[in-house]
Amino acid sequence: MGSTVAYYLATTPGWRDFSVTLFDDGIGQATKAAAGIISPWLSKRRNKKWYRLARSGAAVVNQIATETQMDAMTYCQSGTIITRNTDERVAELLELGRQRITDAPMMGTLKKLTAEQVNEMIPMLDNALPGLLITGGARIDGARYAEHLLKIAAGRNLSSKKQKVTLTKNKNKININNQEFDRVIICTGAWMQSTIAPLGFNLKVRPQKGQLIRLHLNHPVAFDQMPVLMPEGERDLIPINHNQVIIGATHENDMGFDLAPSEVVIEDLLASAQRLIPEVDRSNIDEVRVGTRAYTDDFAPYLGSLPRFEQILIGGGLGSSGLTTGPMIAKLLATAVINQTHPDWSEYTKPLTDYLL
Numbered sequence: 001m002g003s004t005v006a007y008y009l010a011t012t013p014g015w016r017d018f019s020v021t022l023f024d025d026g027i028g029q030a031t032k033a034a035a036g037i038i039s040p041w042l043s044k045r046r047n048k049k050w051y052r053l054a055r056s057g058a059a060v061v062n063q064i065a066t067e068t069q070m071d072a073m074t075y076c077q078s079g080t081i082i083t084r085n086t087d088e089r090v091a092e093l094l095e096l097g098r099q100r101i102t103d104a105p106m107m108g109t110l111k112k113l114t115a116e117q118v119n120e121m122i123p124m125l126d127n128a129l130p131g132l133l134i135t136g137g138a139r140i141d142g143a144r145y146a147e148h149l150l151k152i153a154a155g156r157n158l159s160s161k162k163q164k165v166t167l168t169k170n171k172n173k174i175n176i177n178n179q180e181f182d183r184v185i186i187c188t189g190a191w192m193q194s195t196i197a198p199l200g201f202n203l204k205v206r207p208q209k210g211q212l213i214r215l216h217l218n219h220p221v222a223f224d225q226m227p228v229l230m231p232e233g234e235r236d237l238i239p240i241n242h243n244q245v246i247i248g249a250t251h252e253n254d255m256g257f258d259l260a261p262s263e264v265v266i267e268d269l270l271a272s273a274q275r276l277i278p279e280v281d282r283s284n285i286d287e288v289r290v291g292t293r294a295y296t297d298d299f300a301p302y303l304g305s306l307p308r309f310e311q312i313l314i315g316g317g318l319g320s321s322g323l324t325t326g327p328m329i330a331k332l333l334a335t336a337v338i339n340q341t342h343p344d345w346s347e348y349t350k351p352l353t354d355y356l357l
C-alpha cells in the first residue's frame with residue numbers, strides 16, 4: 001500500500017508542489033512474501049463492500065502495470081484456473097462467472113476446461129481436475145511491484161527512509177521520528193495497532209502468519225503466460241518464470257509476529273506440491289517465504305481518517321487478498337490527500353470507527 005500511495009502522490013499533476021517521505025522498516029512485510037494471485041471475482045465471500053474493493057483493485061493493478069510498463073516477471077495477466085472435482089461444479093462456477101463478468105470486464109473471458117485441457121495448459125501437473133479458466137486473472141510479484149513503483153516515485157518527489165516509525169503529536173502537526181508533516185498516511189499492515197497506540201487508539205487488527213515455498217522444476221517447461229492454478233482442496237500453484245513454481249500459502253493464526261520458517265509447514269507445503277507435481281522433493285525447494293498479514297474481525301479492510309486527527313489517514317486489514325485490494329485503497333487514500341477532501345468510502349468499507357475500540 002505504501003508504495004502505491006507513493007506512486008500516486010508522485011504522478012499527480014501537482015507533484016512538484018509537495019514532497020513525500022516514506023518510512024518503512026520492511027520487517028515481516030506481507031507484500032514481499034505474497035504468493036501474488038489476482039483473481040477475486042469468483043470468491044465465495046458475501047461481503048459486497050469487500051468484493052467492490054477487490055474488483056476495483058484488480059483493475060487498478062492492471063492499470064498501474066500498463067501505465068508504468070511493468071515487466072512480465074512483476075505482473076503477468078497469465079489467467080487463472082480454478083479446478084473442481086466434477087464437471088457439474090465447474091459449470092456452477094461458470095454460471096457465477098457469467099453473472100459477475102458484466103460488472104467486471106477485467107475478468108476477460110471464461111472457459112470451461114476438461115482435465116486434459118488443464119493439463120495441456122499446465123503440463124507438469126499430475127492428476128489434473130476439470131476447471132474454469134479466467135483469462136483476466138493475473139500473478140504479481142509483490143516485492144518487485146513495490147520496488148518498481150518506489151523507483152518511479154523516487155525520481156520525482158519521494159524520499160525513502162528505512163526506519164521504524166514512532167508517532168508523536170506536537171500541537172497540530174504530526175511528528176514522525178522528530179520530523180514534522182502536514183499530512184500522514186499510515187499503512188503499516190499487521191503493525192497498525194502499535195503504530196497508532198501512541199495517539200490513544202486501539203485498533204481491532206490481528207497478525208496472521210503466512211508461509212509459502214518456491215521450487216524449481218527438474219524438467220524445463222515453457223512458462224510464458226502459464227496460468228495460475230487454484231486447485232480444489234490443495235494449495236495454490238503459481239508458475240513463475242525460470243522454470244519455478246510457488247506453492248502456498250498457509251494461514252496461521254495464533255502465531256503472532258513469528259517469522260521463523262516451520263519444518264512442519266514446509267513438509268506440508270511440499271506434500272501439497274508433490275500431489276500436483278510428483279517429481280519434486282526437498283531438493284527442489286529454493287526459498288521459503290514468511291510474512292505477516294493483517295486481519296480484522298470481519299476479515300474486511302478498513303480505511304479512513306483517524307477521529308480527532310483529520311490530517312492522518314489510515315488503511316489496512318487487507319488479509320489474504322491485499323495485493324488485490326491494497327492498490328485500490330492506496331488510490332483512494334492518495335486521491336483524498338491530493339484533493340484535500342474526506343470522501344465517503346461506505347461503498348467499500350464500514351466506517352473506520354467500527355474497527356476502533
Ligand SMILES: Cc1cc2nc3c(=O)[nH]c(=O)nc-3n(C[C@H](O)[C@H](O)[C@H](O)COP(=O)(O)OP(=O)(O)OC[C@H]3O[C@@H](n4cnc5c(N)ncnc54)[C@H](O)[C@@H]3O)c2cc1C
Binds near residue numbers: 317
Ligand atoms: C504468504 C502470503 C501470501 C499471500 N498471497 C497473496 C495473494 O496471492 N494475493 C493477494 O492479493 N494477497 C496475498 N497476500 C496478502 C498481501 O500480501 C497483503 O495483504 C498485503 O501485501 C498487505 O500490504 P500492506 O501494505 O497493508 O502491508 P505490508 O506489505 O505488510 O507492509 C507494511 C509495512 O509497514 C512496515 N512497518 C510496520 N510498522 C512500522 C513502523 N512502526 N515503522 C516503519 N515501518 C513499519 C512493515 O515493515 C511493512 O514493510 C499474501 C500474504 C502472505 C503473507
